Amino acid sequence: MSDMKRKLPWDLIISKLRGNLSPENTTDFNDWMDQDDNRQLFQQLEIVWKHVQNKTASYEPDVEFYWRELSARMEKESTKTTDSTPAPQKTKHIPIRRLYRIAVAASILLAITFSGAYYLGRNKSWDQPITQTYASITGKSKVILPDGSEVWLHNNTTLSYVSNFNGDTREVKMNGEAFFNVRHNDKKPFIVNVDGIKVLVHGTKFNVNAYPASKEILVSLFEGAVSMTAGHKEVSLKPGFEGSYDKLNNSISTNAGDVEFAKSWTHDQLRFENKNLRYVCKYLSKWYSVNIDIDPAISNHQSYTFTLRHESLEEVVRILARIHSMEYQFDENNYLKLTKKRN
Numbered sequence: 596m597s598d599m600k601r602k603l604p605w606d607l608i609i610s611k612l613r614g615n616l617s618p619e620n621t622t623d624f625n626d627w628m629d630q631d632d633n634r635q636l637f638q639q640l641e642i643v644w645k646h647v648q649n650k651t652a653s654y655e656p657d658v659e660f661y662w663r664e665l666s667a668r669m670e671k672e673s674t675k676t677t678d679s680t681p682a683p684q685k686t687k688h689i690p691i692r693r694l695y696r697i698a699v700a701a702s703i704l705l706a707i708t709f710s711g712a713y714y715l716g717r718n719k720s721w722d723q724p725i726t727q728t729y730a731s732i733t734g735k736s737k738v739i740l741p742d743g744s745e746v747w748l749h750n751n752t753t754l755s756y757v758s759n760f761n762g763d764t765r766e767v768k769m770n771g772e773a774f775f776n777v778r779h780n781d782k783k784p785f786i787v788n789v790d791g792i793k794v795l796v797h798g799t800k801f802n803v804n805a806y807p808a809s810k811e812i813l814v815s816l817f818e819g820a821v822s823m824t825a826g827h828k829e830v831s832l833k834p835g836f837e838g839s840y841d842k843l844n845n846s847i848s849t850n851a852g853d854v855e856f857a858k859s860w861t862h863d864q865l866r867f868e869n870k871n872l873r874y875v876c877k878y879l880s881k882w883y884s885v886n887i888d889i890d891p892a893i894s895n896h897q898s899y900t901f902t903l904r905h906e907s908l909e910e911v912v913r914i915l916a917r918i919h920s921m922e923y924q925f926d927e928n929n930y931l932k933l934t935k936k937r938n
Contacts, residue, residue: 604623604624604627606620607620607623607624607627608624608637608640610624611624611637612640725757725758726755726756726757726758727755727756727757727758728753728754728755729748729753729754729755730748730752730753730754731748731749731750731751731752731753731771732750732751734750735747735748735749735750735860735861736748738754740756740760740765740767741756741758741759741760742760742765742778742780742783742785743778744765744775744776744777744778744785745775745776746767746773746774746775746776747773747774747861748771748772748773749771749772749773749774749860749884750771750772750883750884751771751806751884752769752770752771752772752773753769753770753771754767754768754769754773755767755768755769756768760783763783764783764784764785764786765780765783765784765785765786766785766786766787766788767785767786767787767788768787768788768789769787769788769789769803769805770789770790770805770806770807771805771806772802772803772804772805772806772860772884773802773803774800774801774802774803774858774860774861775787775796775799775800775801775802775803776800777796777798777799777800777819778798779797779798780798784796784797785798787803789803789805789812790805790807790812790842791825791842792812792823792824792825792840792847793823793824793825794814794821794822794823794824795821795822795823795824796819796821797819797820797821798819799816799817799818799819799820799821800816800817800818800819801814801815801816801817801818801819801821801832802814802815802817802854802857802858802861804857806884809842810841810842810843811839811840811841811842812839812840812842813837813838813839813840813857814832814837814838814839814840815837815852815854815857815858816832816833816834816835816836816837816838816854817834817854817857817858818834819834820832820833821838823838823840823847825840825845825847826845828845828846828847829847830847830848830849831849832849834854835851835852835854836849836850836851836852836854837849837850837851837852837854837857856877856878856881857881859878859881859882860881860882860884863904864902864903864904865878865882865902865903866902866903867899867900867901867902867903868900869898869899869900870898870899870900871895871896871897871898871899872889872893872894872895872897872899872915872919872933873889873895875899875915876889876933878903879903879908879911879912882903883908884929885908885929885930885931886928886929886930886931887930887931887932887933888930888931888932888933889933890921890932890933890934890935892934892935893919893921893933893934893935894919897918897919899915899918908931909925912931912933916933916936920935920936921933921934921935921936922934922935922936922937
């Protein structure tokens with residue numbers, strides 16, 4: 596485990612794996628390979644590299660960025676294995692300024708299941724039940740579950756489940772936002788566990804919005820039927836309705852909702868036709884999973900017509916700001932503030 600506690604030369608490793616290592620860097624890489632057990636470690640990383648490439652064959656991700664993300668997770672796993680006292684984990688928030696750089700590419704799906712221990716060569720049989728965990732770092736990612744159910748993951752969302760679904764139920768855990776298209780199976784109920792509540796599914800399509808920072812968990816039903824349970828409280832939903840769980844009051848309520856808006860982030864594009872700023876920002880907030888604060892002094896009379904596909908949020912806002920004569924500012928907590936331009 597000492598290998599992972601040292602700082603790894605990721606630039607050299609990535610260049611070697613991608614096949615574009617320069618002659619000068621080749622010497623440095625070979626020197627690193629000759630130290631300690633680095634050769635064995637690199638062989639393990641080659642296995643990881645091939646797996647990631649297979650997972651992302653149809654994508655064009657920023658490979659360096661995700662390799663750094665992967666290395667951080669591997670180092671965290673190594674620390675948990677070697678330390679006798681578990682270190683407290685901190686939730687990592689990716690600044691919005693970093694998100695826009697890769698929003699033009701489809702989001703890579705990182706299979707966190709392959710933990711640092713696995714990467715370092717621990718032998719585990721894939722026939723044994725293990726917990727699969729997926730995380731969508733940016734954009735949106737699609738997961739196909741063992742029963743054929745489909746799940747779309749939004750920004751900063753994690754989904755985990757026991758790999759083979761061999762029990763009496765099909766249970767998953769999630770944080771963030773996800774849209775589910777669940778295969779019907781009366782004999783094996785599908786259950787979504789999220790932050791203290793259970794969503795029992797009867798073969799359906801629905802959206803779950805459950806970011807940790809939010810004060811509520813919102814379940815929007817598109818097709819079929821679901822029920823929400825918190826403690827001894829349970830409510831049932833029908834299509835077109837939303838169930839809301841208030842984390843502070845431990846209460847559940849149901850109301851007719853805009854379920855089309857709730858799932859709008861799953862579309863390949865958004866089309867705005869003569870829509871005002873606040874309408875547009877409502878959808879931008881959902882599409883990019885960002886909180887947008889609009890200065891009340893900004894007029895709402897200007898209308899916009901455009902189609903949103905893979906543009907970065909900053910690119911879109913920069914154009915809106917020029918048209919609307921306003922200023923904008925991002926902060927580190929996924930907030931975008933729009934203010935009236937001062938003359």
